[in-house]
Amino acid sequence: MNLLQVYEAVRQRSEQICQPLQTEDYVVQPIPDVSPPKWHLGHTSWFFETFILKPNIIGYKEFNPEYNYVFNSYYEAVGARVIRTNRGNLSRPTVQDVYAYRDYVDTAMEGLLSGPVSAELQELLTLGFYHEEQHQELLWTDIKYILGHNPLFPAYAEHFPQGEKLTGDTVFIPVKSGLYHIGHEGEGFYFDNELGRHTVFLHDFAISSSPVTNAEYLEFMEDGGYQNFRFWHAEAWDWVKNNQIKAPLYWYQIHNQWFNYTLGGLKLVDAAEPVCHVSFYEAAAFASWKGLRLPTEFEWEVAAKNFNWGRRWEWTNSAYLPYPGFITAPGAIGEYNGKFMVNQMVLRGASDVTSPNHSRCTYRNFFHPHLRWQYTGIRLAR
Amino acid sequence: MNLLQVYEAVRQRSEQICQPLQTEDYVVQPIPDVSPPKWHLGHTSWFFETFILKPNIIGYKEFNPEYNYVFNSYYEAVGARVIRTNRGNLSRPTVQDVYAYRDYVDTAMEGLLSGPVSAELQELLTLGFYHEEQHQELLWTDIKYILGHNPLFPAYAEHFPQGEKLTGDTVFIPVKSGLYHIGHEGEGFYFDNELGRHTVFLHDFAISSSPVTNAEYLEFMEDGGYQNFRFWHAEAWDWVKNNQIKAPLYWYQIHNQWFNYTLGGLKLVDAAEPVCHVSFYEAAAFASWKGLRLPTEFEWEVAAKNFNWGRRWEWTNSAYLPYPGFITAPGAIGEYNGKFMVNQMVLRGASDVTSPNHSRCTYRNFFHPHLRWQYTGIRLAR
Amino acid sequence: MNLLQVYEAVRQRSEQICQPLQTEDYVVQPIPDVSPPKWHLGHTSWFFETFILKPNIIGYKEFNPEYNYVFNSYYEAVGARVIRTNRGNLSRPTVQDVYAYRDYVDTAMEGLLSGPVSAELQELLTLGFYHEEQHQELLWTDIKYILGHNPLFPAYAEHFPQGEKLTGDTVFIPVKSGLYHIGHEGEGFYFDNELGRHTVFLHDFAISSSPVTNAEYLEFMEDGGYQNFRFWHAEAWDWVKNNQIKAPLYWYQIHNQWFNYTLGGLKLVDAAEPVCHVSFYEAAAFASWKGLRLPTEFEWEVAAKNFNWGRRWEWTNSAYLPYPGFITAPGAIGEYNGKFMVNQMVLRGASDVTSPNHSRCTYRNFFHPHLRWQYTGIRLAR
Amino acid sequence: MNLLQVYEAVRQRSEQICQPLQTEDYVVQPIPDVSPPKWHLGHTSWFFETFILKPNIIGYKEFNPEYNYVFNSYYEAVGARVIRTNRGNLSRPTVQDVYAYRDYVDTAMEGLLSGPVSAELQELLTLGFYHEEQHQELLWTDIKYILGHNPLFPAYAEHFPQGEKLTGDTVFIPVKSGLYHIGHEGEGFYFDNELGRHTVFLHDFAISSSPVTNAEYLEFMEDGGYQNFRFWHAEAWDWVKNNQIKAPLYWYQIHNQWFNYTLGGLKLVDAAEPVCHVSFYEAAAFASWKGLRLPTEFEWEVAAKNFNWGRRWEWTNSAYLPYPGFITAPGAIGEYNGKFMVNQMVLRGASDVTSPNHSRCTYRNFFHPHLRWQYTGIRLAR
Incomplete structure (x- = not known):
């Protein structure tokens, strides 16, 4: 074209x-x-x-x-x-x-x-x-x-395609310690926050081959995950209590069943789909409940070639900070990304609604840790 | 009909x-x-x-x-x-x-x-x-x-009729002390807050034959009315400072001229029109600056036959409270008015946009003292 | 002296x-x-x-x-x-x-x-x-x-004298309609808000010979008074819900018994004492539950010679507004009372802790309708 | 002992x-x-x-x-x-x-x-x-x-020793790229957040031999640093405007001279002392104004043996996050540090008021980026 x-x-x-x-x-x-x-x-x-x-x-x-x-x-x-x-x-x-x-x-x-x-x-x-x-x-x-969030729950489209269903076993993919290259390289468009290309040293780690499902998340809920402060960061706990958070965004309990709003309307929560619309706080609490942790954005980028990703953003345990050698471009365009580099967490991957050109494994998305209206899910590491 | x-x-x-x-x-x-x-x-x-x-x-x-x-x-x-x-x-x-x-x-x-x-x-x-x-x-x-409040200031209708212009002299109409009857009487619809019909004793007073004009209000503004705490109730002064109030609602100063938004669009403030869209706080401060006061709702009702009214609501110095013998009707309908009878001030009269059936001299309108989005003006008494 | x-x-x-x-x-x-x-x-x-x-x-x-x-x-x-x-x-x-x-x-x-x-x-x-x-x-x-409000509930004095106990029957004292004189008259000190001495017309009314007791207030609580919006002003209901109000100030429920903090320490609530530390909102809701109302400040002043008062302030259904002829004194001293004459309700009487010189039946006390830390109680009228 | x-x-x-x-x-x-x-x-x-x-x-x-x-x-x-x-x-x-x-x-x-x-x-x-x-x-x-923050500015002690004065030239100390070991090692007490001892790869960098002085910070202020949004993170700029921040904490301008409160009372700001009581937001804006940046906590730890430190905490551009292998201890004691690992920035060094046992180059202090009441200063890197 x-x-x-x-x-x-x-x-x-x-x-x-x-x-x-x-x-x-x-x-x-x-x-x-x-x-x-x-x-x-x-x-x-x-x-x-x-x-x-x-x-x-x-x-x-x-x-x-x-x-x-x-x-x-x-x-x-x-x-x-x-x-x-x-x-x-x-x-x-x-x-x-x-x-x-x-x-x-x-x-x-x-x-x-x-x-x-x-x-x-x-x-x-x-x-x-x-x-x-x-x-x-x-x-x-x-x-x-x-x-x-409209009480009539209108569908965006009556037969909107459903989300991805997860099948097959989840395994933990091991990655060896060593030096790895991080950040954008080569041709093609990228944002300033993907530079400079640089080296990091990673220790041995393992990362899950699939994201956490609704079934697993329901277990956390039923085990009292939202009632036990031990799983939560201190300010996450305040957030849970002040906002009476009890489930992911868009989940509504009707007659003891969990429904979630989708672009096709209100539907029963599908146990086999990856959990979506959770905050970083919830992602981290879930990991803590599991005795595991979230990957860093570097671990994620290095391991990403070994698993399927791209159906929803995945919270990492990395804060959104400049790479070594990051330079703010001059002028209004230069304001683009650098000014947001405080108090936000990095998400990696892409979602069903991400524009195709924005799906690459060096892409750094970022939101405040309490936000949930993006398509945000959880992948675990250890 | x-x-x-x-x-x-x-x-x-x-x-x-x-x-x-x-x-x-x-x-x-x-x-x-x-x-x-x-x-x-x-x-x-x-x-x-x-x-x-x-x-x-x-x-x-x-x-x-x-x-x-x-x-x-x-x-x-x-x-x-x-x-x-x-x-x-x-x-x-x-x-x-x-x-x-x-x-x-x-x-x-x-x-x-x-x-x-x-x-x-x-x-x-x-x-x-x-x-x-x-x-x-x-x-x-x-x-x-x-x-x-839209930055494009769209007109509701291009040639919307202008407000009333005041001409002729303003005089103070004296009313003698004595017993007067207050509240709705006779046939016709009325709201529960207009009952019961009852007697009040009023002392001698005088009330202005016309409402305060934009010209007079501009004098107050130019004399520093919004900068001098002495004219204001204590919580009115907090309201002025916290909201940086400097003029009536809908007034915008552009190149040193005062415009106000009307349903016909943004127009130069017309000195001869009655001032409109002021809060009770502003009405009372203006009266204090003049060395006068606002009428009570009883004074207003008694004197109303002697002056023209009905082009905009007029703040009184009466709090919105039940008349003697006021009864709350049973059921949901009974909720109508009584539950608002605290912390609001009574307005009397009617405005250009009041429905015709709602214009009668016993009608009691009421709003919180800081509100300005109704067509609210000022009549003085002493 | x-x-x-x-x-x-x-x-x-x-x-x-x-x-x-x-x-x-x-x-x-x-x-x-x-x-x-x-x-x-x-x-x-x-x-x-x-x-x-x-x-x-x-x-x-x-x-x-x-x-x-x-x-x-x-x-x-x-x-x-x-x-x-x-x-x-x-x-x-x-x-x-x-x-x-x-x-x-x-x-x-x-x-x-x-x-x-x-x-x-x-x-x-x-x-x-x-x-x-x-x-x-x-x-x-x-x-x-x-x-x-200290979790250790220290007593001000170990043997602080207890509050008044009510004995004898409560009756409603009738007062005839007619013209009455209101406000301070004669020698002695008074505040500017007690002037000018003026005439009001009152309709027939009756006023209770004694204030509402803790026993009566507990009935209201046990009858779901704090859970039924019908008894409350609209903004009172917001206040109840936002602050989770369930009892008068200083009341603490311990092992299913109601205690209240007194200057002598934490004590069991005494059923025979007048209820104290309630807001205007609570006083009005209680009256509504009883099918009665609060007196106006004029009714109170006129009737006061016929009952005992002075052990705690009594909420009236009158807003705090100037009397006819009220004049603000010049200078800083003049600021004394007039600037508070909006959004507050009048209390009449006096309390156990009022200084002796401040106990007179023309005295006008005033507070915002949600406040409770004064010694405030309830007397009913009809 | x-x-x-x-x-x-x-x-x-x-x-x-x-x-x-x-x-x-x-x-x-x-x-x-x-x-x-x-x-x-x-x-x-x-x-x-x-x-x-x-x-x-x-x-x-x-x-x-x-x-x-x-x-x-x-x-x-x-x-x-x-x-x-x-x-x-x-x-x-x-x-x-x-x-x-x-x-x-x-x-x-x-x-x-x-x-x-x-x-x-x-x-x-x-x-x-x-x-x-x-x-x-x-x-x-x-x-x-x-x-x-008491308007009387009482001294803690009349002759409290003054802060450190900086003398001699500031130079930038270069550090070569390579693998470095980070975190606590060996005997002695440490907090859980200093573990696990791990390897990082650092790129070439240089770090200043001394912290930023009051003289340098005054230049930033006089150059309009607090008025130009380009130097600030987006939420830092909101903080500056909402709180009308114009100088470090404890600075007061009296008759056109800058004073700062010290434990010895209110004193003229000493140009030769390191600037203190600045937020992360201010530290980052200062660095941006200089065309430089703050060091990461890893750069700081690696370089710390080459410069004097310990008279005040130094903001780094690292978010407070767990090291690889960080484990939360079980029980109440285990709550110690991990639950704060979101939305805070790491400070390295120590201050005049740090207890002696807490001054070591692996120590990780952390505060929210807007806080200033700790002894916080600035060291630059590039």
């Missing part, structure tokens, strides 16, 4: 994800971590308009200058009209306005991409593609939260 | 108010005091369904039993599916669903009202009408908040 | 109240409403120093200029050394320092009061006496809170 | 630290991170009583069974007498009671240590010594906070 085709494919994919939604589903923001789908659609367009169209097309006229503070990631005070609000309080621009905005940007982009494209611009375009693909994953997770 | 015609007129009026809205405007809830318009439309239908259709039509089938906890004023825990959310987080039922719900309820109601109607049912129906009319006023004020 | 003797008596009484305390008891502030005893001792001295000694003694040298922002009621930013703290975080000045401060002020005051005293100064002195007496009542209630 | 002598020396050191305090200084808790000194004195005694005396002396009678929930680190619900409070709200036990408790425990311990001591008991004793020594450091930092 040429650049124009790639551009169009990326852009269309965002809209396809939203195709089953009702207008109202585009608007709400039930928790701060979740953004309204129309915001994702507008923000990714604003990114192309701001970083590519405006600097590269002489006389480019913005679709609407006010969109700068509607679709910028961080609201800034603009003159005296500062209004304390958040994304979920904004009924305007409407969904139709946002699609008109996308069309407007797409037309201008298609014009730009019909001509010659400098290497520098190409690099920025690629970042724009990956940026929109990251928001595609957030579209999935945010849509799930919006529908899955 | 017969009962059926009244029913239809009331119901249509709610929908007419919403007619200029975009679908998205029906959904959001920028502050807890504001409800999404689709919630108002659903809740008023739920009221007729729950209190009239279900008890009076044998075999009545609810439109959707789940709507009980979506459109009830107070969410209750229903089984294990308790979900912490609020009205503005719910994308479903959609706007279209809500209109279908209204149609369903209206059809059933029309059937019921085609037959004979008992006196008891007629009383309940009247309460249903007044209930929906109260929500019509909230529809106006909530729509104004939703649009007026 | 001459002025000097009165001064000395008032000042000694404050110190006598603190006499059984340990040094540590003077220091802590378990909730914002409670002040450390050493703060009360310092603040009342600061009042005399600031309003009497400094303006009236040429060349008066403050004990310590820094005490201005330690013992002022409201911390103000002083230069760049603003420190966010509260009274309970301050270990210095020490208790010994505070007593030295009292001695220093007393010596200067005694000098001043040995000479002639102008009428104006005499008025200010009287305010200072009443101010200190108000703080004496707060010393009692704050000391009770400090000791009664 | 024999065990008894060691015991007595440790115990006396805690009391010596408190010797200059006033009774009131023992009581307050201005922020949750700071504990009242009397709590430290009681808690360390409770540790010996609970883990050594009760299991080892038949018929041992506790000093006061209620102390279990006063001096336990984590308040637990005991029967129905649960009282929501915190350590700074407790006036009892008094300081005198706490010293009596220490005497009681010391007498029993001296009895026990006069006889033969098993190896197992000796291990537990050693933990008790180290535990009390850790609390000795907290006594210093907490006392400093209590006095340094």
Whole structure:
């Protein structure tokens, strides 16, 4: 595919994800971590308009200058009209306005991409593609939260394909101690946080060939896992008590049976599926209950060629920190990853809703340890 | 008009108010005091369904039993599916669903009202009408908040009629001390809080013939009214400082000029209009700055025949408390007003967006002293 | 007694109240409403120093200029050394320092009061006496809170006299409708909130000859009073649920028996004593459960000569608002009462720990409706 | 020294630290991170009583069974007498009671240590010594906070020795890439978090021979370091804005000069001293402003033999996580460190107030990244 085709494919994919939604589903923001789908659609367009169209097309006229503070990631005070609000309080621009905005940007982009494209611009375009693909994953997770926390539990699609079922035996795969190379290498896109490529020394370890299942997690629950402080980090225990956590996110107990909300609607929990939507706190408590531990992100990366992964993100016991030689790029683009490198934990792998280009074994995802609305699961090590 | 015609007129009026809205405007809830318009439309239908259709039509089938906890004023825990959310987080039922719900309820109601109607049912129906009319006023004020706190400041209607302009001199109307009768008397609908009709003794007082104008309020602002704690109640001063209050709600200073949001869009503040969207705290501080005071609700009611009122609610210095002989009706309906009789202040009058049947000089409106999203103004006494 | 003797008596009484305390008891502030005893001792001295000694003694040298922002009621930013703290975080000045401060002020005051005293100064002195007496009542209630919320439940004094026991029948005393005079009249000290003397019209009512007992309140508790929202104001119900309120303040259930903390230590709840330490919310809910109501402050004042009162404050159903003709005095002294006239309810009567001069039937006490650390009880009306 | 002598020396050191305090200084808790000194004195005694005396002396009678929930680190619900409070709200036990408790425990311990001591008991004793020594450091930092946030700024001791002054040139010490051994080895006491001894691979790096001085930090401040979001982690920037952070803790600007509170009182900031009382956020922002970075804890440990350290804790860019092979000991003692291994950053070194036995280059201290009341400084790497 040429650049124009790639551009169009990326852009269309965002809209396809939203195709089953009702207008109202585009608007709400039930928790701060979740953004309204129309915001994702507008923000990714604003990114192309701001970083590519405006600097590269002489006389480019913005679709609407006010969109700068509607679709910028961080609201800034603009003159005296500062209004304390958040994304979920904004009924305007409407969904139709946002699609008109996308069309407007797409037309201008298609014009730009019909001509010659400098290497520098190409690099920025690629970042724009990956940026929109990251928001595609957030579209999935945010849509799930919006529908899955509505008391009517509407399905995203009636016959949404079910999750992976695990079959066969789980074994622990041993890895020998020694020096290993970590981080991105070679061609292809990567994020700044995957650099620099570097060496680590690992001690002997073993890692599970499959993720923890719902059946195993139910055992933990039934054994009083959520009631016994010994399994939990001190602040995890506070989190459990303050939020009365008793099960993974999206699990609802109805007439003594556990259901979980899926994009196909409310379903009985399937014992054979990997447990999903758990926090780092829960992952670590489960491991502790098992007498095992979570792998580090280095162990995971080294061992990943020996097991199947990619159906859901896996919490590691590594904090999200820079690799040796990490450099923050100059300018606004440089803000991308470094500023989040404190108080978050690394996840490795990918999930059913991860965009295909984002599935590689050096990819470093990261979230705060209490968050659960991503597709997050558990793999054990020892 | 017969009962059926009244029913239809009331119901249509709610929908007419919403007619200029975009679908998205029906959904959001920028502050807890504001409800999404689709919630108002659903809740008023739920009221007729729950209190009239279900008890009076044998075999009545609810439109959707789940709507009980979506459109009830107070969410209750229903089984294990308790979900912490609020009205503005719910994308479903959609706007279209809500209109279908209204149609369903209206059809059933029309059937019921085609037959004979008992006196008891007629009383309940009247309460249903007044209930929906109260929500019509909230529809106006909530729509104004939703649009007026959007950074794009969309107009509700391009040529929305402007507010009242005050002309002529303001005078203080004297009222002699003596015994006066207070509260509702005679035929016609009234709320329980307007009873019992009773006697109060008032001392000599005088009350202004017109409300305070924007011009007068700007003087207070320019004289440092918001910076001098002496004019304010102790907790009002905390409110001013914690929320950095500097002007009435909907006022924005742009290039050193004061604009205010109106349903016709952002306009220059008109000096001749009465000041609107001020809290009780601001009303009382303004009065203190003037060396005057707010009237009590009894003074207001006694004097009201001597001045024009009804274009905006007027804060009184009376707390919202029961009249002598006030009785709480039994059952759910009885919850109506009495449970709010603490920590709120009485407003008298009516506003441009009050439903016509709700404009009478014994009507007692009430809000917490810090609230400003209603059409609230100031009349002075001494 | 001459002025000097009165001064000395008032000042000694404050110190006598603190006499059984340990040094540590003077220091802590378990909730914002409670002040450390050493703060009360310092603040009342600061009042005399600031309003009497400094303006009236040429060349008066403050004990310590820094005490201005330690013992002022409201911390103000002083230069760049603003420190966010509260009274309970301050270990210095020490208790010994505070007593030295009292001695220093007393010596200067005694000098001043040995000479002639102008009428104006005499008025200010009287305010200072009443101010200190108000703080004496707060010393009692704050000391009770400090000791009664300590897990060791130390007694203030081993053989502290018990509360009043109610004997005899409770009857409802009828009062005829008509015009009554309300507010302070004649000689003697009064607070600005007791003015102006004015006329009210009251309808027929009846008021209980005795306050509600613990036995009656236990009936309410055992009948599920705290579990049934129908008895409660809407925001009272939120308060009950958010704070898991199940009994009056200081009540602890141990092995299925109810104990309450008294200044003599933890004791079995005495069924014959009047219930104490309830909020307005609880008082109103109890009345609602009984099918009765609380009296207004006017009803109370008019009826008070017909029953015994004064052993504990009684919640009325009147909000704390100015009387007709209320005038705020100019200057800092004028701030005294008017600024609290919003969102508080009036209490009438007096309690076991009220200073003798503060027990009169026109006295208006006031607190927010959720507060319970004062000696607050219930008298019913109908 | 024999065990008894060691015991007595440790115990006396805690009391010596408190010797200059006033009774009131023992009581307050201005922020949750700071504990009242009397709590430290009681808690360390409770540790010996609970883990050594009760299991080892038949018929041992506790000093006061209620102390279990006063001096336990984590308040637990005991029967129905649960009282929501915190350590700074407790006036009892008094300081005198706490010293009596220490005497009681010391007498029993001296009895026990006069006889033969098993190896197992000796291990537990050693933990008790180290535990009390850790609390000795907290006594210093907490006392400093209590006095340094009092508006009177009382000195702990009039002639408290000043901090270290830096002289001579700062150079960057290079370290070659390669395999290094990390963690405790050999005899002597260590905490569980210093295990297991393991190998890491480090890339070439260089580390500064001296910590950052106040002079350098003032440059950062004067260059607008606290106003420019580019230097800060995203959540650090929120912290700066929400708390209006403008300088290290204990710094106060008076008449355009910077003072800092020291245990000798308020002093002009000394440009030649190392900057102290900065958060991880500030340390990282300073490094970013310099175009440098903080060392990892492994770099620090490897390089530590080449520079002077030990006068204040140094923030590293390593999160506090278990070493390979880390094992949680069984039982209550096993809770010691592992449960804190999330959301905290490692500090290396020691400070002027660290107990002598706690100063070793494998020691891992840890705090949340926003905390500043410990003696925390900055060393740079590249």
